Amino acid sequence: MSSSDRSSESRHSGGDARREAGRDDLIRLLGATGDPMSITEVSEALERQGLDYSSQSTLARRLKQLERDGLCFQAGREGRVLSPEGLALFRRLEEDTTRNELLAAVQSISTSEGLEDLLRIRRAVEPEAAREFAVAASEAQIEELRQTQALYREVVAPGGPHPRGAALGFHRYLAKASTNPFVLLVLNEALHERTGRVEAAMDVVLQQQRTHESSVHFHDDIIDAIVRRDAAAAEESMRAHLDTLLSEIERLKPGRDLDLLDSILEWSLTPDS
Template structure:
């Protein structure tokens, strides 16, 4: 489905481009003009949308094009049709960035066993780099905060008490916080989002089933000490090994029980 058609079909879930009101039809026309690559008129745009399963009359398209002209987003080129102005091109790029961001958030939703594995694989790709970057910038105060989180987790594991469902994710978030790379931070924000607290709760059950909760705490402690020693490569390697083991734990749990049991855990309040 092309982007112009998708913009019309998604009219019920419109995200406004910064600086202008949400307008699914207008956005669809901007994208259609951009995709054409040459000046196009109302008849061509209407026909293209009809050919792709969407019906916007030529008169509706013509009216909306005049509105886009008034907004400074499109420009009439003689009798050939409309092209995008520089402002229109910027609006289309913002629309595409918004669409990509929404797709990333949607892709990170976790409902199934395979979703859990996909999330852990994404974290394995991102978190070692975040740890490597963070090691160069982490402060003594941040190290102290991390050690407090690990100490609480260790006490809970030693007493065989259920840890708070977000304690491990809190550790991972604090660990990545000093990283300076903005792209890494943007990806970390997605894979360690608060919406994944239920995943961590399910992982706690899996680790407890294998009596491996204390192993995770020890791995967290090792990562902190590598960072405290400013050994970025060792810290990154330890994080990768930690996430590799979590992947193995999930695979073993699903093989021993079944994917449905993990999915029931994900649905727990």
């Protein structure tokens, strides 16, 4: 490929990226407003957001393209409003933003206070995942959960390999079976594989308090409730489990255990760790 061809391809690729970004900006604006907007109102709103569209004619073409794509329509003389397809795209964009922000926040945890915040988020959501699993899980899914628990029990037994973050396998399996979009949105990020460093840091400090032994019993209680299809008991057992983890973090001694936990979390953020 000649240099002129590569330059042309680069310009074309960059143009595509810019058009895509412009479309998402407009979808977010129309979706957040909810009411029909005239081109002047759209232009003024974009300017307030610090977004630069070279002219109203350019903006008009982009809005027309949204119409052709079936993402918005003209609501009489009042202006454009999102179509059902546009609203669905708006919700996906908002979910992506929330997901990325949550994952970034979880990945950047570097203090025990951040770890407590993460556990509180999980405590607010995971009991619902356990309740749903008890109601809707298939026998095959329950058996898979049992196998996950058996692996956890094996690796944390005396003389076992004690891999850091082993407990998350049980929680991830429960979470991924959920059909609740909010539960999935939060737990997919809070329990993401890339957050294993956070669980590992907690394990290092809490292992001396026999945290794994306690967690094994809580997991067994959750499974027993699920097998009985007792949704309320599954929910309560999960909440008690996470309450216990939070209490153990809160009992750590300032100047000793907390300093160690903070140091491990900060060290695990470094590129070479």
